[in-house]
Amino acid sequence: MGEVAQPLSYIPYGRCVTGTPRFWSARIRRWNPYDASGAGFAVRAGSIPARSVSVPRSVLVWAILWSVFARAAFAQPMGDPTPGTLAPLVVIVNPMDGGVVGQRIRVEARVQHPLGLGAIASVRLSIAGASTSSIALVQNARYAGAGGSAIYEATVALLPGTSTLVATATDTEGRATTSAVVSVVANAGMGDGNLLVRDNSSQLCTACHVLSDHGSETLGRAYGAWTTTCRDCHAPHGTRNVELIRETIKPPFVTGTEAPPARPVRIGTPTGYSAAGGVANPGLASFANGDGSGPCQVCHTRTSRWRSGGTPDAVHVGRCGYCHRHEKGFSGRCQDCHPTPPSTGAHAAHHGPNAPEPPFPTDERPFGCGTCHPTSPDSHGNGVEEIVLNPSIVLPGGTQTTGAQSSGSSTATSCLVACHYPLGAPAPSQAVTWSAAGPLPCTSCHSRINPGGAAPTPRAGPSLHDPIFSEARPASGEPTSCWSCHEPASHDAKHTTGNPGLVASSAVNLVCVTCHSPPSGPGAGPQGQVLHHGNDAESSATPPVLPGWSEATQDSTSGDFHGGRRGTCFDPNNGPVPCAPGVTPTGYGGTLRAPYYRGYPAMPCTACHAGHASRNSFLFASTVNGVAVPANAIDRTGVGAERLCEACHAGGRHERCAACHTDAMICDSGQCWMDPSANHVDPAGPGTACFYCHGHEGIRFWTEPYSGQGMSSGNCAHCHGFSIPAPRYDPPRIATWSDGAPRATGVTWAGATISWTTDEAASSWLEFGVGLPGWVAGSADLVQNHSVTLSGLTPGTTYVWRVRSADAQRNVLRTPISTFTTTSSDAPPRPDVVPVGWTGVTAAPSMSQALQWYPVTGPSGNTLEYRVQLGSDATFTWLASGAPPDSGWIAGAPGTNGGKATLSFVVSLTNLPMDDCVTEPIPSNTYYWRVKARDAVTRVESDWSVIDVFQATSWDSGHCGY
Incomplete structure (x- = not known):
């Protein structure tokens, strides 16, 4: 059935009066696009039951006249016809237009906003006629409708006679829309006389029938903001149509100067299209009839199918209600007719729970069937399986479907579409396969990204940057994706330029350094980039800090060793010596391969490192300066790193060192030195941990033998005791000889x-x-x-x-x-305890123990009090062998521990077991204790300290015979 049309042009009621201001000389144009009740500006015959309403004929005549005048002078357009509008939507659902009501009624309006009800600033009701006022409508939280709509209501008092009601919704951006005018007659007696507790209106229908309305709330805003109510199409009495559908429905007012007249409606057998059904044959009438009297035909003016003035649809002739269901607001779904999705082609890559949504950063819409398949009336449903891109769709690559060419059919294995083949780009050597595993992240085209990383080894472990592909570019602390390092804005413009980094060459280092130079705390800026799979702190991985990195020229002890480092100069007789201030060498370095030379500026990170995954530690690139670096050649200690260094250094490894180091010694009179005539050797040959000495911070743990200041400068260790330790692969451990836990x-x-x-x-x-x-x-x-x-x-x-x-x-x-x-700004800090550890007494079942803590200072400077708790469990619910369990608020006894001031509270430990020097583990009682502070004046308390756990025992005075 599609979506009910929204008018192309609005004809406000009060703007069509021409000629003199005399009441009856004006030609009144009516506009009510969604008043399918058949009521225009006059009360319909039979709408006020004579048997139950005591309204004088003169009153009814005046009511009719007033209704006509009020609609012309007071009413305003309903909704907003702008496609995709963000304006609010409002419609009065109680009372019903043309109804007779009591003098005290509850007015209810359904309100919706595409940004949520939080965007609604106000909803007001204007009343004119016998009663005149403007009041606020308040949301009734007990009602909730489809599409995030809600009911706003107020109870109003009306004077006898005719009043017109209009609701206006205004959002926080100042956008305001009004409802259609509702005209009612207030009866001084008993309302309309029907035995109903509530008013006879659309809201009465929804009290029992929880169904979505046929409007923008559920169907979207392709036609603007529009709506319908239950009574637009349904009548509770006096109809011979099934489903209580009205026998006349007024189509929406879209074009022209006069509202279209009400059209007859017949439906007897709800199947689909019935060529023989209609007014003359109501028994065969269905959703769409040969004479245009079907309920799906009389209103549609802009939809693709079954328009009120259109020709029959030769394809969609089946049961309309199968696809267009009332509970879905009559929206049609492709999957109701087609498999979801068909088991062919790229559907699995673009549809379903694993499909990216949004699929790419440049297209924030999920894929729909209409992205790739025709939805135009002349193509959709014609029985031909087509892949025709709808025009003017912006695809994920930033291209548009206008002018796009596609090949293949729904059963073919490949297709070049604008998503994977940007328009104007050279054709790829191999067509993108439809049946490739999906969804299609960056790895679909960029196969060198290895989401699984390098296979872990005992020496190297996995080495990769681990992107989560379907995420958007993360701000600080959000999940990592390709866009953490790549610029998404460049993907549209530079995807076919051959720039694989998608960032300017000069910006590559900035990307790397930004992650590897996280701020040191709140004062240094917001939290830096964290690499992780979600919001789980445990699985996150903050990039390691690179101490010493700098692109600027530094001194001899800081800055990046590979470029921009002032380093040292080399004297042929004395070895390395301090450089003159203007000299900027890169150290000894041996012979450098082109394009590198002495004084070369800071090298980009990608000169040595890969961007995604590597088979070597520290993401070393597989090719450096045109030289291949074998997989698994370099581990995390640097064993094998000479493969990396030799890509740029042509001289022998540690050539200058080998000039002095030999494999034989000469000793004379207690003095030993290397034999210069022996074989000259590398003091740190293959198999040593290169990174023990070499790193981003320069050369570390290496004692310079040539200082130019003699051996008294402390460099004796280079010849007497300096050595490179064997590679170690075990990480540091928390010390066990003390309580070294963080x-x-x-x-x-x-x-x-x-x-x-x-x-x-x-x-x-x-x-x-x-x-x-x-x-x-x-x-x-x-x-x-x-x-x-x-x-x-x-x-x-x-x-x-x-x-x-x-x-x-x-x-x-x-x-x-x-x-x-952290504590609140007005609370004392949490005290730190002095751990008790093991304690005990000689040959006695009880003892006294001072529990110590370090005093704190409160923000107010007032005197602080302390409270100590002792327990036999970590929840302090019981104490078996000791006293007291709670000290109450005390000052604490002053003392010291390790030269630091402490406070203490003495407790009694009882029923201590005896260490018989035989039983293992040693018998003991376990105690838990904690302390907190409070301001003695303000009574504001700190948090409890960490809980200290200790054991207490007694032992033989003879120390078990030792």
């Missing part, structure tokens, strides 16, 4: 300190953020005791965090996600 302490309203201990020297990086860990703070210095203090945090906010420590061999420890919550 913990958050000193949590205040604006900061916190995260501390942890590792079993080997490693870097101290902390990933943290709100929701996702997109900030990175810390240091690249290799230490075992780590501490990172955060500042500039937001009060009352929960932060996720984890630690990342990398050792000298580039092995990384990353802990699971933890959280802490």
